[in-house]
Amino acid sequence: MTGKQSLLFDKDVYVRCAATVVGKKEADGPLGEMFDVAVEDDMFGKKSWEEAESHIQEMAVDKLLIKSGMAASDIDYIYAGDLLGQLIATSFGLMRYEIPMFGLYGACSTMGEALSLGAMCVNAGYAQNVIAIASSHFASAEKQFRYPLEYGNQRPVASTWTVTGAGAYIVGDKPLDKKKCVLIKGITTGKIVDYGVKDSMNMGACMAPAAAELIEANFKDLDVDKDYYDAIFTGDLGEIGNRILSELLKEKSIDIADKLYDCGMLIYEGETKCSGGSGCGCSAVVLGSCIMDRLIRGEYKRVLFVPTGALLSTVSYNEGKSVPGIAHGVILEGKES
Known part of the structure; x- marks a missing residue:
């Protein structure tokens, strides 16, 4: 621990x-x-x-x-x-x-x-x-x-x-191919964070606070700063949520805008008339494509993978509840890091 x-x-x-x-x-x-x-x-x-x-x-x-x-x-x-x-x-x-x-x-x-x-x-x-x-x-x-x-x-x-x-x-517990292995060095488990947002069509605003608190907790727990990671990938905040996350982190004296990427923005990159991609499959397929590829090729040595979730159901939404968020961090390293 x-x-x-x-x-x-x-x-x-x-x-x-x-x-x-x-x-x-x-x-x-x-x-x-x-x-x-x-x-x-x-x-x-x-x-x-x-x-x-x-x-x-x-x-x-x-x-x-x-x-x-x-x-x-x-x-x-x-x-x-x-x-x-x-x-x-x-x-x-x-x-x-x-x-x-x-x-x-x-x-x-x-x-x-x-x-x-x-x-x-x-x-x-x-x-x-x-x-x-x-x-x-x-x-x-x-x-x-x-x-x-x-x-x-x-x-x-x-x-x-x-x-x-x-x-x-x-x-x-063993690599399948030593030339193509990625290590899971550690994890940071998120807490449920609720800023009282009730707009279920603005998931980025609902989840960004949880991502901010997770990243802050990871930095504090490991006693590291932004230079520890080559990149930090959030799950599916989209353009609006990504901007909110950057501002929330700046308030915590963590300025990582130059290393912050969002899977929801990467998968469509402006091709939809909305803020970006979402869903369990969003971060899941982006991780297995560009993130893993960059780690294996050595473009990145260490990344923090932070999928984000909005904890709502049709029942909670129809009862007027807010939409709490959660985020989980996974520390991934390439073979030579």
């Missing part, structure tokens, strides 16, 4: 392999060529949006096992989650693998939560290989949290676009 919210692992924990699956809009974006699988049909050949999202998770795990050369029997646990009620995308999507599973809900921060818990399990010696996975789907999220697509509502500028995609990772 380091400080109040952080852990630094005393054994090497590796991201052994990564696999990403995305829909057409994500494949057409600036990171399109970096994803493992891109599908033109956002229904993924299924009868419902929910079945499509389950299939995205299944495709991601299948691709992960193929890339790693491993079988489902080699995996000790799965840590997985999505945005749908009772995690139905996860449970129906991963059922056939018959791997012991922990279902997680951290909203759009779920990828950070899955990697954190998986790394803790491996470092403690309870498992040799675990899968961490998270997914989202634009249409299933719209159906559950906002409006049916047929309604054709206009989206405010502050809104984000839920990413259709899934990112899956094998976290283990």
